[in-house]
Amino acid sequence: MEHAQNGDAEAFGALYDRYLDTVFRYVYFRVGNRTLAEDLTQEVFLRALKRIGSLTYQGRDLGAWLVTIARNLVADHFKSGRHRLEVATADVLDTDREERGPEGSPETAVVEKITNTTLLEAVTRLNPEQRECIMLRFLHGFSVAETARAMGKNEGAIKALQYRAVRALARLLPEGFTL
Amino acid sequence: MIFSYFSRRRADRFAQLLDAPDKAEVESNASAYHHDAHDPELEKLLHLGRQLRQQMPVIGDQVRPDPDFRARLRQQLMDTAAARGIGVTATQEAEPDDAPQTTSVRRPGLRLGLAFAALAALLGLTGVSAASGDALPGEALYGVKRQTERAQLALAGSDVNRGQLHLEFARTRLAEAVAIADNPRLLPDVLDDMDEDSTAGVFLLTTAAVDRGEPSLLDAVDAFTSQQLPEVADLADTLEGEFRQRALTSLDLLNRIQDRSAELRRLLPCTSSDSAEVDDLGPLPQRCSALPATDEEESSSSENRDSGSQRGNDTPDTPDASPGQEVTPTPSDTSMPPSDGLPATPTPPSILPSPSTVPPSSDADSDDDSGFLEDLLRIIGDLLGR
Numbered sequence: 001m002e003h004a005q006n007g008d009a010e011a012f013g014a015l016y017d018r019y020l021d022t023v024f025r026y027v028y029f030r031v032g033n034r035t036l037a038e039d040l041t042q043e044v045f046l047r048a049l050k051r052i053g054s055l056t057y058q059g060r061d062l063g064a065w066l067v068t069i070a071r072n073l074v075a076d077h078f079k080s081g082r083h084r085l086e087v088a089t090a091d092v093l094d095t096d097r098e099e100r101g102p103e104g105s106p107e108t109a110v111v112e113k114i115t116n117t118t119l120l121e122a123v124t125r126l127n128p129e130q131r132e133c134i135m136l137r138f139l140h141g142f143s144v145a146e147t148a149r150a151m152g153k154n155e156g157a158i159k160a161l162q163y164r165a166v167r168a169l170a171r172l173l174p175e176g177f178t179l
Numbered sequence: 180m181i182f183s184y185f186s187r188r189r190a191d192r193f194a195q196l197l198d199a200p201d202k203a204e205v206e207s208n209a210s211a212y213h214h215d216a217h218d219p220e221l222e223k224l225l226h227l228g229r230q231l232r233q234q235m236p237v238i239g240d241q242v243r244p245d246p247d248f249r250a251r252l253r254q255q256l257m258d259t260a261a262a263r264g265i266g267v268t269a270t271q272e273a274e275p276d277d278a279p280q281t282t283s284v285r286r287p288g289l290r291l292g293l294a295f296a297a298l299a300a301l302l303g304l305t306g307v308s309a310a311s312g313d314a315l316p317g318e319a320l321y322g323v324k325r326q327t328e329r330a331q332l333a334l335a336g337s338d339v340n341r342g343q344l345h346l347e348f349a350r351t352r353l354a355e356a357v358a359i360a361d362n363p364r365l366l367p368d369v370l371d372d373m374d375e376d377s378t379a380g381v382f383l384l385t386t387a388a389v390d391r392g393e394p395s396l397l398d399a400v401d402a403f404t405s406q407q408l409p410e411v412a413d414l415a416d417t418l419e420g421e422f423r424q425r426a427l428t429s430l431d432l433l434n435r436i437q438d439r440s441a442e443l444r445r446l447l448p449c450t451s452s453d454s455a456e457v458d459d460l461g462p463l464p465q466r467c468s469a470l471p472a473t474d475e476e477e478s479s480s481s482e483n484r485d486s487g488s489q490r491g492n493d494t495p496d497t498p499d500a501s502p503g504q505e506v507t508p509t510p511s512d513t514s515m516p517p518s519d520g521l522p523a524t525p526t527p528p529s530i531l532p533s534p535s536t537v538p539p540s541s542d543a544d545s546d547d548d549s550g551f552l553e554d555l556l557r558i559i560g561d562l563l564g565r
Contacts, residue, residue, distance in 0.1 A: 144198070159187075163186075
């Protein structure tokens with residue numbers, strides 16, 4: 001990391017190799033479209049390339065830092081209205097969601113291509129914050145601290161969010177559901 | 180959204196127990212909270228949390244960046260770093276942050292961009308459609324494979340390309356048929372599809388050959404038949420009963436195609452898309468004496484009509500088509516009306532067996548956008564099973 005800050009392109013390449021999957025996956029589960037996910041992932045790393053100099057070293061939080069960038073870009077994307085068409089095609093399980101903010105639920109688009117659909121379906125029915133918390137904590141394997149950093153919250157808030165999210169998920173999953 | 184002290188304590192404890200490295204420690208931690216060690220709801224949530232920890236990464240693993248994309252972006256980043264430096268060495272003018280100054284991949288326009296995005300996903304940039312390439316009839320991904328073919332057809336730039344694609348798909352069908360010959364339950368369906376693709380491809384190519392007066396377009400047809408004929412014959416040999424009969428029907432069709440192509444090549448100079456009769460394999464060859472300028476016009480064109488009506492016939496349609504007898508452009512050739520060489524209105528594909536698989540010609544390059552997009556969205560919709 002320090003190497004990357006000193007302009008070592010190869011070190012940045014190593015970071016890329018290590019975190020590409022995480023960033024791509026995060027974006028993909030947010031936008032539900034592979035090509036769009038590639039576009040946004042590209043922008044994430046270009047931005048990271050420019051900004052890495054201003055990053056203070058925080059150990060393994062680097063994944064969280066990249067996800068923060070990705071998160072902002074995804075939010076920009078949804079604000080820009082570029083996503084209308086995809087959401088329209090992804091609008092399957094969306095009928096009775098409680099909150100339908102700009103961060104809607106385009107994750108539903110991937111549901112059908114994926115096994116464990118029951119679980120993922122239940123996750124997509126969570127409200128956006130809870131959903132993001134579950135995805136970061138469990139799908140991406142982020143720690144509470146990393147999740148807090150990526151979501152711009154403190155750790156106590158993430159623990160509360162996580163608890164509520166798992167509780168909500170338990171209610172959403174069908175009776176007798178076992179994984 | 181008031182989170183009571185009690186709730187917060189539960190949330191903290193939930194987080195702590197969930198993140199405990201192993202079960203033993205979970206147990207000891209749990210007993211440390213002896214004052215409420217027996218908490219069924221917390222136990223239930225912890226159980227779910229641990230399941231999530233196991234299962235969610237499995238879901239995540241199913242989503243991976245495409246290897247091409249991985250390599251391309253890496254290269255782009257290395258190039259950008261080399262050109263501008265990174266981190267502290269980055270030049271300051273690199274900020275206005277959000278302008279994607281490095282060759283961003285696409286967005287010529289939203290609709291087309293999305294169409295291509297969806298298309299790229301269909302045509303092999305996704306693991307699914309790549310993996311479906313080897314799928315056999317009856318397998319889960321076979322539908323994806325066929326949908327991908329439909330998308331390719333919808334995108335073909337010309338009838339010639341479309342015809343070639345149909346022939347390619349017919350080859351694929353034959354390979355599939357050979358692969359499932361041991362268990363031929365689905366074989367008739369596959370051969371039906373093969374014949375449909377063969378017919379559609381030949382129709383498009385012969386029609387184009389006549390329209391453009393280009394015999395070379397028939398080369399693709401001849402290459403196709405010379406490759407398919409022996410393989411279909413071999414396939415028939417391995418089969419029995421009704422399946423064998425079905426394979427022989429495909430063989431008959433290929434023989435008809437081979438004869439038709441040879442005949443059409445020979446009589447192409449005399450065959451006009453204006454006046455030629457059309458059957459399932461495209462325009463029927465016209466005898467050179469049948470040209471409008473001659474007196475025999477009436478009789479010979481009605482003769483063509485006759486031969487066109489006996490489609491099941493395996494033999495070449497025209498009586499004087501016996502090999503060796505050259506009907507090379509004789510005097511009647513010179514009597515061709517000068518307008519003959521000009522591209523005439525394309526023959527209406529009224530006999531095309533499955534018009535739904537062949538969208539209307541998209542040769543005209545304007546105005547096609549929305550239809551094209553709709554086609555794509557429909558295909559994608561089908562693909563996603565909606």
